[in-house]
Amino acid sequence: MVEANSVIPLYKQIVRALSDSIANGTYRPGDKLPTETELIEQFGVSRITVRSAIKEMEDAGLVERARGKGTFVSSDTQMYAADDRESFTHSCQLAGKQASTRVLEMGWDFPNLRDAKFLGVDDTQQVLRSRRLRLVDGKPTMLETNSYSAALSFLEHESLEDSLMAVLDRQGIKMGPNTRTLEVCYASELEAAYLNVELDSSLLLFVDRRYAPSGEPLFISRQVYCTERLKFYL
Incomplete structure (x- = not known):
């Protein structure tokens, strides 16, 4: 879950949580991240918030989205x-x-x-x-x-x-x-x-x-x- 009362935006908290999981090896290069629906349930946030988090990670080169397949950890990223x-x-x-x-x-x-x-x-x-x-x-x-x-x-x-x-x-x-x-x-x-x-x-x-x-x-x-x-x- 994220902290709704934090000064850090919800999507930023999700970015940090997922980035931590990549850095500690929970998700390795090439691994598929949970679906939007699963992330919504995991963090208790809206679909828009989840999409904002994934977009920021994609823009930073941390993940890659494959149409019809899902979102994957970039294969060449050392976190x-x-x-x-x-x-x-x-x-x-x-x-x-x-x-x-x-x-x-x-x-x-x-x-x-x-x-x-x-x-x-x-x-x-x-x-x-x-x-x-x-x-x-x-x-x-x-x-x-x-x-x-x-x-x-x-x-x-x-x-x-x-x-x-x-x-x-x-x-x-x-x-x-x-x-x-x-x-x-x-x-x-x-x-x-x-x-x-x-x-x-x-x-x-x-x-x-x-x-x-x-x-x-x-x-x-x-x-x-x-x-x-x-x-x-x-």
């Missing part, structure tokens, strides 16, 4: 929640996809002003930094650049071809709150080369700030996603 708190690897597993990683760089470098401010260091003080290319089913999907606090300097000697969150968990590092911002950016030469897109192509930039339970900063992550290979939902 993520824009406010996702899980690791990239875990999110791919939920969606039935295979995540892999290529470590491009790992070493010490001078942080930019944003990273230095977050980590509480002077921009003349080197910090540990990694750059990784994340792939979904073998396709370059995200270019990630992380800057780490001194507490995580042991990562220099860890294999980051695995999930970073799994490595931290094995080392007993607990995660506290995090913040995430989202904006559109345009592919630099480096990003275009690694993600196999045209220079200045539109990309999605997430900046994650991860903290320990005590509130101490642990690392800041700049993640650039290729929007041709996945969809985000709010």
Whole structure:
């Protein structure tokens, strides 16, 4: 059911509910969604509301409608929640996809002003930094650049071809709150080369700030996603 008194329109609530079901693997690429009548009964809304929700999902490329057959999850869509708190690897597993990683760089470098401010260091003080290319089913999907606090300097000697969150968990590092911002950016030469897109192509930039339970900063992550290979939902 949806919340009739919510400030979020009913059709938007249905979009979110169905998108969640796609992201967690309840509906996989190629699966048929419930019929209009079934969705009306499931959510307790009008036919117009259901049609508005399906149209928005179709416009976003999340589903495809086949005349006389029904509505199906798009076969080439990798779904993520824009406010996702899980690791990239875990999110791919939920969606039935295979995540892999290529470590491009790992070493010490001078942080930019944003990273230095977050980590509480002077921009003349080197910090540990990694750059990784994340792939979904073998396709370059995200270019990630992380800057780490001194507490995580042991990562220099860890294999980051695995999930970073799994490595931290094995080392007993607990995660506290995090913040995430989202904006559109345009592919630099480096990003275009690694993600196999045209220079200045539109990309999605997430900046994650991860903290320990005590509130101490642990690392800041700049993640650039290729929007041709996945969809985000709010």
